[in-house]
Amino acid sequence: MKSVLFAAALALLGAAATTAQGRALPPSPTDTIVVRLPNKVLMTLVVRDAQQLRQLPQYHLDSLVARLGGYIKQADEAAQKASTDRVTVQYFPNQDQPGQGLPEEVRITTRKRGGAARTNRVDVALDKAFGLKLEIDENGKKSYSTHRDERRQAERDSARQARNEQQSSSTHVIFDLGLNALVNNHVERAAGQPGSAPPDLRTGGSRYVSFGLNFQQRLGGRRSPLYLAVGPEFAFNNYMLEGNYKWLNQNGLTSTVLETSGRQYQKTKLATSTLTVPLMLQLNTHGHSHFRLGAGGFVGYRLASWTKLKYFEEGTTYKDKDYGSYNLNDWQYGLQGTIGFKTLTFFAKYSLNPLFRDGQGLQAQTLSFGLRLLH
Known part of the structure; x- marks a missing residue:
């Protein structure tokens, strides 16, 4: 040569x-x-x-x-x-x-x-x-x-x-879009009331939406890929029922019951809005790979909750909306994680405490998962 x-x-x-x-x-x-x-x-x-x-x-x-x-x-x-x-x-x-x-x-x-x-x-x-x-x-x-x-x-x-x-800290706008599921249902979910039924959520209608800010601070030297991420998020959870069931708050208990009056529902859902603060450790690699991995927890406070019924009678579409606590826990806390490559990022959140207060509703935790569209 x-x-x-x-x-x-x-x-x-x-x-x-x-x-x-x-x-x-x-x-x-x-x-x-x-x-x-x-x-x-x-x-x-x-x-x-x-x-x-x-x-x-x-x-x-x-x-x-x-x-x-x-x-x-x-x-x-x-x-x-x-x-x-x-x-x-x-x-x-x-x-x-x-x-x-x-x-x-x-x-x-x-x-x-x-x-x-x-x-x-x-x-x-x-x-x-x-x-x-x-x-x-x-x-x-x-x-x-x-x-x-x-x-x-x-x-x-x-x-x-x-x-x-040299960039040791940064701020990002995040937007999450995903689905909700109820896991770990217990027998006392309906408190033994006649006519009550275990929840069967409609997959496409039980949506999770969240947007907020994500503050990242580098931990270690200027080449360290480890960050601490924290930021406020506003989250919206929908729990839409399958079939002709509806959410019912009666006698201090919240349950799901089958409609027996002959009315056919197009949509029956329970919705909540929450202010959530996550705290996570995040691994970010820069350059061509740009791989991201995050794990941590979150705590959130319920801002509002309501039920919505949509049905059709005598040529008219009706939408009944009713605000109330529905015996939901005001505070929610749990674990969450993210994994991403380049522009594609997945997230998952799991609540450690039940969605409803003990003995006043369905004893189940919420699992949310989906895509992070902005980060």
Whole structure:
């Protein structure tokens, strides 16, 4: 590999120098010369004049190629540990060993493994004006860029990584949309009253909606992926019954009973609004993966509750709405968690205490789950 590269460069030097003598190259624009090597390797020379080509042998390209192997290995290891999907590393061989004719600067930009294609870009600055770029693409795709383009990309990569590392706190608007289920139902759910029935919730109508703010504070150093998340949320829970059952609050007891008057209900639901404060530990990884995992608890206070009946009689649609406590527990507390990848995030919340007061209603806990649409 080293001999092929060196021989190709020397042959190219003679041809380019002869061509340059035949026609004067303008001092300001740059010429790009591409050398195609085995294994789909491309070597690109960016020069301003023939004099720069004549200086090429003094840089000992065979030694340069040997050094690049070690540099690329180090840069690849740094990319796998970085929080971004693209990392640029700079080396200065001439400063480490002056007088050896080594390159003034070596800049390597590499991507993490795992994508459809992985590209290592190596940009070697032999002096302030003479650039040598070696590009390796597993798919054989050609890509050309000037020394200035690579420097700008390196500056953007460094600035983006610095922002990710220095941002210790942030605030996000969240919006959750999901479903409710009642679990762990007990026998005393209807307190033994005749006509009562266990709740059978309509899946599509028993919705959970929540929106609020999420304050995140980094825990640990500036590269720590661990955050403490807290914030107020307003939550709305619907418990819609299947069939012709309705929620009934009678004699200090709340139960579900079958309508026997002949009226057919289109919707019968119990709804609550709650102010909730979650507290979670959250793991956030930045960069291409951007994986999120959170776990913690919540406590909430019931703001309002009501029942709603929708039915059709004599050509008219009726909607009866009745506000009341319905023997619901004012305070709800429990566990919650989130898991997400890029823009997709799932949530789940489980209440540890019953939905209704002890002995005054159905003894069951609420399980809510769904998608976080904003985060």
